[in-house]
Each structure stands twice: as C-alpha cells, then as structure tokens.
Amino acid sequence: MENGQWQRAAFDRLRLSGPFGQIPNPAQAEPVEARAQLANKTMTAKAAFTRAEPDARRHSLIEACARVLARAGAAGTSVRAIALEAGVSPGLVGHYFAGIDALVAATFAHVEAQVSAALDDALAQAGAEPRARLDAYVTASFAPPVASGELLATWIAFWSLVRSHPDIARQHDEQYAQFRTRLEALLGACGIALGNLRRAAIAVTALVDGLWLELSLSPGAFSAAEASAIARAQLDALISTSR
Amino acid sequence: MENGQWQRAAFDRLRLSGPFGQIPNPAQAEPVEARAQLANKTMTAKAAFTRAEPDARRHSLIEACARVLARAGAAGTSVRAIALEAGVSPGLVGHYFAGIDALVAATFAHVEAQVSAALDDALAQAGAEPRARLDAYVTASFAPPVASGELLATWIAFWSLVRSHPDIARQHDEQYAQFRTRLEALLGACGIALGNLRRAAIAVTALVDGLWLELSLSPGAFSAAEASAIARAQLDALISTSR
DNA sequence: ACACTTGTTATACGATCGTCCAATAAGCAA
C-alpha cells in the first residue's frame, strides 16, 4: 500500500531509553550518509563490515525497526528501510529474524517493555500511598514517551498482524494479561474487593487504552491533562463503588 | 509487508446491510470464477463488460474493499485484490478513486456509517427511557456486527493512514467528534450537567473504544456481556456522580 | 446510421517488495 511517494514526514526519532551497551550504529554516527543513500545514490556509501555481538546486533535491528515504524508508519517499513536505518546490509535482517513479521513482533515486545519500564518508573516515584501509585501509573500513560503518534505506528503495525498470525495473537494476549495483572495489584491495594478486581482492571485498561489511542491519533481532541483527570475520576468512582 | 504466502485465512465475508440497489456483482454471483482466477489462471475468466451507474459502481468498489480488508487485512489489500473481489478490472479503481488510500478512506467512511446505523437501530428499539437508550447504545458496540475482527482490519488500515495524510486525519477527527456529540446528547438526557457533558462523553467513548478494541483483538480475554456490564457500571457511576 | 461521450478492459511500466544465496571478511582456535 502506498508506493513511491514516501512522504518522509519529519525526521524525528523515537528515542526512549537505551539499554544494552550501545554498539556502533552507523545511522546515528553518520546520518547524512544514510540519508543521502536513501534519497539517491549520488554518494555510494558502503556499509562498514563491523562484527557485533549477536545480541547487540539483534537489538540494534529492533531499535532501527522501531524508528522506521515511528517515522514512516507500517506502510513504509520494509526490510531495506530498516537495514538502512541500522546501517547494515539488507540481508542481515534475514540472518537474525525469520522474516519481517518476526522482526515487527520482536520490536513490539521491545517497545512494550520500554513502556512498561516507563510506567514502573512513574510508580517508583509515586511513593507508597496506594492511590497515589495508581494515579501515577495511569497518568504516565498519557504523557510522552508512552503517548505519542510515533509509538502508535508500532502498535498499529503489530495489531495488523494479530488476526493472521496465531503466535502473534498469543503474544498480544500475554502482554495484555500482564498489564492487567499489574493493574489488578494496584487496584487491590486501593481496597477493591477480590471479586470485583477482574472487572475493575478490565475497565481501567480499556479506558486508558481508549484515551491513549485517541490522544495519539488526534492530539487536538483533548489534552493529556484532561485524559488523566478523566481516568482519575473513573478510579474514584471505581474505588468507592466496588470496595 | 508479507509477500507471497498470502495465507488466505477463512473465506468469511463482512456482510452488513446492503444499501443502494444491488448492482450485479460478479464476485458474488460467481465466486468460484473469482477464486479460480485468484488461485491460478487455469480458468481464464474474462470480466464481463457491464456498464453500471457510477454511484453504484463506486459503492460496489467500496464494499469490495471492505470485504478484502476483512478477509486479508491491511497487508493483503491491494488494488488488484479489490478489483478481483468486485469482479472488475484493476484499472477501474483508478477511474473512481484518486488512489488506494482514497478508496480506503471512503471505505472507512462507509463502514463507519454502517456502524452508526447499527447503533441507531439499537437506539430505536430501546424505547423512550433515557437510561435504557444509553445502555442500548453502548451495548450494541460490543455485539456483531459492530464488534468483530473483520471490522477491526478496516479501522487499523484507516488508522495507519491518519498520521501521514492530513485530510484523512481531518476525516477521523470529524467522525470522532460526531460520535461524541451523539453520546453527549444521550448523556444529557440522563441528567448529566452541561459542564460535565464533554468529559463524560470523552470518558464513555474511550471506555467503549478500549473494550471494543480488545474484544475484537482477542475475543478470549472477556465476553461481550462482560464488556457491556462494565460499561453500564461506568455509566451508573457517571450519572450518579456528575449529575 | 452516425458521431460522441464515457465506463471499462487489458496491459505495460518502473519501483519496491521479501527472501535467498554465493562470496567475503573478521575473529578465534590450534
């Protein structure tokens, strides 16, 4: 879908935290070269043959995939674009991943882990009071780097694979369940009865997802502050009702 | 993305209501021929030259696009696949739409209108009591034909275009605003104060969207009945709180 | 019967797609 024009948007990057020991990433070290190579081959730049720790290389491919998804969307994310972004030969992608779908799935897992970590960070800064922790957790979902149009592209690309790939569907179910379980713990600490925990967690997850989705999709509809106010109001109602 | 294997899934169809005066649709009249042509050209079937009312043809292309999206997902939705589904030559798509993105946008508008109609139907059957109408409206979002994995593909394909196409972003904003406005009317009838109307509508929309999304994405996580129970509980809280 | 408009077909075109594979370079063991 959408061939040729590319449209290239802004050259913004999805720059979350950087775990793993930064291996030399040509696309970062010499972005000009990479861009010139993409625009047109006036400058024939050869990718340097640099051997990397398999884990690190794998990781750098995943990060490159995330950046391409953020910049060009699912339609513009190809093996070649990812390899170029990683400063690596196209063939290498096939060496580390069974196919591009597998790479997208791994990228989703990675981005999801980073989001998870961001939420945990917010939790750690929230202190010990249960309700404050709950608020911090949901509020963090509406602020960068969690809520952003760039991240949305990764989610959409992943969602589009769920229906046709049973193993990816399983991965989605697991990560959804994990998020909900964490939320159940936070809700339980706020005094919600065990019998109501499941429903409450589903409700909060759905509300947060819905707000996050709309916030990422059209940032003008309402603000992040409004979103977290709405979420807090729902939490108030939930806690006072299903205690 | 995902070339070659096709994976073809089940040959299920997204069959909502059928407005417009059903024009002869070869893909429906002779699905065998269409399928044989797709699988392999052992049977060289020529598309019949049948002139159609422009509006009807346009509409049949939109419906074909919706079916392909539902069956093959965004990745498998191409000009050729749509034309084959509509029983029409590939070139005809370009004659009615500026490009495939425009066709997807039109398809989304059409599907969204059908969903809207389904919700209005539920509203009409709900009688006059404001709260019953509100319940009917949100509950209908969790039952077929609104909540289904097939419809989800159309949404995902549309969402993936929002970021890069400003006019499509505008279309999304308009349809979101329209949904929210309708919800505000229903909420207002239930006695929610004018000052709280906006936030309440955003909250309900987000909750419904989140539940709908998860329900379509992994039907095993919770049931439609559970979803509407959750939504009703939130409505209870909302009405008693922000009256 | 004729010209004219226009919906429709069929194909060509260049680009890009994902995957595969032989050749090459780097590191490591001996």
Place this chain on the structure above:
DNA sequence: TTGCTTATTGGACGATCGTATAACAAGTGT
C-alpha cells in the same frame, strides 16, 4: 601462521505493488 566458524555483504530472483494509458464496448443524442 593456518584453518575453521560465522557474521556480514551485495546482488539476484520472482512476485507484487500502484499508476498510467491505449484500445474497446456500451450507451446516447442526433
């Protein structure tokens, strides 16, 4: 050093992509 393993390159391959366009068929008005 020599040999072996393996990460990496770069291009080939066939398929499919979206779009453009010339030829054709069906109406329509005259």
